[in-house]
Amino acid sequence: MRILVVEDDKDVAGFVVRGLKEVGHVVEHADNGRDGLFMAVSEVFDAIVLDRMLPGGIDGLKILETLRGQKNATPVLILSALADVNERVKGLKAGGDDYLTKPFAFAELLARVEALARRGKTEGPATKLVVEDLEMDLLSRQVRRAGKKIDLQPREFRLLEYLMRHAGQVVTRTMLLEGVWDYHFDPQTNVIDVHVSRLRQKVDKPFPVALIQTVRNAGYILRAEPI
Amino acid sequence: MAAPLSAGSRFSLVRSAGVRFAAVYAALLAASAAALALFLWWSTAGLLDRQTEAAIRADAQGLSERLADSGIRGLVATIADRLAGNVDDDAIYLLVDPAYKRIAGNLDHWPQTVVQLGAFYELPMHRAGMQSLAQVQAYILPGGFHLLIGRDVEVRSQLRHLLTDALLWALLIVFAMASIGAILVRSLFRNTLARVSATAGAIAAGDFTQRVQITGRGDEFDQLAEVLNDMLDRIGRLMEGVRQVSNAIAHDLRTPITRARTRLEDASLHAGTVPELRAAIDRATGDLDGIVAVFQALLRIAEIEAGSRRASFARVDIVPSLAGVAELYEAVAEDRGVTLSADLPDHLIVFGDAALIQQAVANLVDNAVKFSPLGGTATVSAQARPQGVEIVVTDRGPGIPTEERPKAPQRFYRGESARHTPGSGLGLSLVQAVAQLHGGTLVLEDAAPGLRAVLTVPVVEQGAKHA
Numbered sequence: 079m080r081i082l083v084v085e086d087d088k089d090v091a092g093f094v095v096r097g098l099k100e101v102g103h104v105v106e107h108a109d110n111g112r113d114g115l116f117m118a119v120s121e122v123f124d125a126i127v128l129d130r131m132l133p134g135g136i137d138g139l140k141i142l143e144t145l146r147g148q149k150n151a152t153p154v155l156i157l158s159a160l161a162d163v164n165e166r167v168k169g170l171k172a173g174g175d176d177y178l179t180k181p182f183a184f185a186e187l188l189a190r191v192e193a194l195a196r197r198g199k200t201e202g203p204a205t206k207l208v209v210e211d212l213e214m215d216l217l218s219r220q221v222r223r224a225g226k227k228i229d230l231q232p233r234e235f236r237l238l239e240y241l242m243r244h245a246g247q248v249v250t251r252t253m254l255l256e257g258v259w260d261y262h263f264d265p266q267t268n269v270i271d272v273h274v275s276r277l278r279q280k281v282d283k284p285f286p287v288a289l290i291q292t293v294r295n296a297g298y299i300l301r302a303e304p305i
Numbered sequence: 306m307a308a309p310l311s312a313g314s315r316f317s318l319v320r321s322a323g324v325r326f327a328a329v330y331a332a333l334l335a336a337s338a339a340a341l342a343l344f345l346w347w348s349t350a351g352l353l354d355r356q357t358e359a360a361i362r363a364d365a366q367g368l369s370e371r372l373a374d375s376g377i378r379g380l381v382a383t384i385a386d387r388l389a390g391n392v393d394d395d396a397i398y399l400l401v402d403p404a405y406k407r408i409a410g411n412l413d414h415w416p417q418t419v420v421q422l423g424a425f426y427e428l429p430m431h432r433a434g435m436q437s438l439a440q441v442q443a444y445i446l447p448g449g450f451h452l453l454i455g456r457d458v459e460v461r462s463q464l465r466h467l468l469t470d471a472l473l474w475a476l477l478i479v480f481a482m483a484s485i486g487a488i489l490v491r492s493l494f495r496n497t498l499a500r501v502s503a504t505a506g507a508i509a510a511g512d513f514t515q516r517v518q519i520t521g522r523g524d525e526f527d528q529l530a531e532v533l534n535d536m537l538d539r540i541g542r543l544m545e546g547v548r549q550v551s552n553a554i555a556h557d558l559r560t561p562i563t564r565a566r567t568r569l570e571d572a573s574l575h576a577g578t579v580p581e582l583r584a585a586i587d588r589a590t591g592d593l594d595g596i597v598a599v600f601q602a603l604l605r606i607a608e609i610e611a612g613s614r615r616a617s618f619a620r621v622d623i624v625p626s627l628a629g630v631a632e633l634y635e636a637v638a639e640d641r642g643v644t645l646s647a648d649l650p651d652h653l654i655v656f657g658d659a660a661l662i663q664q665a666v667a668n669l670v671d672n673a674v675k676f677s678p679l680g681g682t683a684t685v686s687a688q689a690r691p692q693g694v695e696i697v698v699t700d701r702g703p704g705i706p707t708e709e710r711p712k713a714p715q716r717f718y719r720g721e722s723a724r725h726t727p728g729s730g731l732g733l734s735l736v737q738a739v740a741q742l743h744g745g746t747l748v749l750e751d752a753a754p755g756l757r758a759v760l761t762v763p764v765v766e767q768g769a770k771h772a
Contacts, residue, residue: 161601162604162608181593233632260629261633262660263605263664267671269633269637
């Protein structure tokens, strides 16, 4: 995928660019607001990683507002040291699709960027999600694996739905907290792991192949091939 | 800068509020005294004047009727009668012919100053060897006769003088009293303000323990002093909070930072293989993540305490949030062999921020699950009470000893029994901050055994007094 990184800090930018390239993305980098805006409007990207505080007179939100003003819907992940709830709201209101505060783990950034970039492609209301032999009917709210019905609690259903919608991508614990529970704070205890392991009991345990896999230092991924 | 008030301060007289108040007092006193004097004058001297004039007019009326009845002769007789019957000896009559020759009356000759008919004249005259004052009115009668009717007003004039003197003296006394009163008002004003001023001065000079003295009279100044003291207490708590955070950063964060640094340096110096190096770096990264989490928690508490979130307060039903928390932790609890049960009504409306209340309750539940013994029970319940919605989280763990309870919500405070459980010591601080932001309370009680945390959130909007 083609990703634009607008970030003025050399170390952070270098780290992000190297990391994204390593997993096979094509990455462009701008280290100031002016170049960032120019590249964002003149080229086509699958996703943009945007720092908020930039040199060059144009800050991240300005770039974002300009983009959205031109009906450019490229998914944007705002990456900022401004961590206040108000700042987050400001960023999302300006048209940001996701907000990640610094410092951050690369795995978190990668998972979020890939989720954003892919989200744009798989639009259209699906009524059925299928991953390997796992099937989820969103209308009747039924889950089957290899033809066998699996009974899930409402929250387990939503957790599995989130994993299936992001099948083949890494989802982090914070993404699950935000996406499934709508929590925007970090619970001290690893509550998510317990919920995932419960889900595994129902979805994976009775079957030969485990679909819900743990990605070390990152989160989970739903796919058949082992990592 | 407001310098403390003191004798010989640099305040100019005009700019001193004390002087202004005193001046207003003096002016008011003088004005009311003047009004009183005027009224007194009008109702005594003025009344006497009017009475005299009325008497003269009545006399004239009577005499003119007499003249009409029985002519000049009858008039002369009547005048003689009236003079004879005048017990007070204050009546004055003079009847003259057209040549101003005296016909009857108790005056020798027509006074030269009296020329206009019908007007009142006040003139000095000699009567019975005494200097006296008379008020007279002249009339012309048919046939060119002139009649003068008057009253001796010497007594009245004396009274008037007396009154004038008295009023002048009174004016002097009023002036003196106004001055003294003004000085009193000013010094009262000063003394009252001096308490506030002295306190403010002391605080400005660095002694934050000073508080405005309360006289106990319960007057407006006492109320002001109480409000100021409340404000100072609040500022004190905020400063204490800042100090605590700085101390915490200095001490509590030093340990994990040291650990991370040591790991990195150790790896740099001693790691023999790449996997070893990687493992050391990963562990150090983990340490740093922990530090960041503490920072975020601190910042969040600070953000909540700053009160800016209050702008987004609304009437919300918190039951879905609470049920969400219970559901989120239920699995964790079960995983640890703890039963987490929730007892929630269908709806509970509060005025506040549902996300913050959710986070606060999540912290309480997190603690409850963490400290519950194997096979124990933790409960979350909520109900409407007169003072607000009461959210109760109970566990059967070791609880918090009574003497530690007030300290428990302090930042980084970790009880003896919590030493060996993971946590930053910020969980209850956040709950406390959320409670205060909403104008509610967090009370920790003994559940015998265990801890009962009661978070009360008001249902209606209210100024968080101690937030």
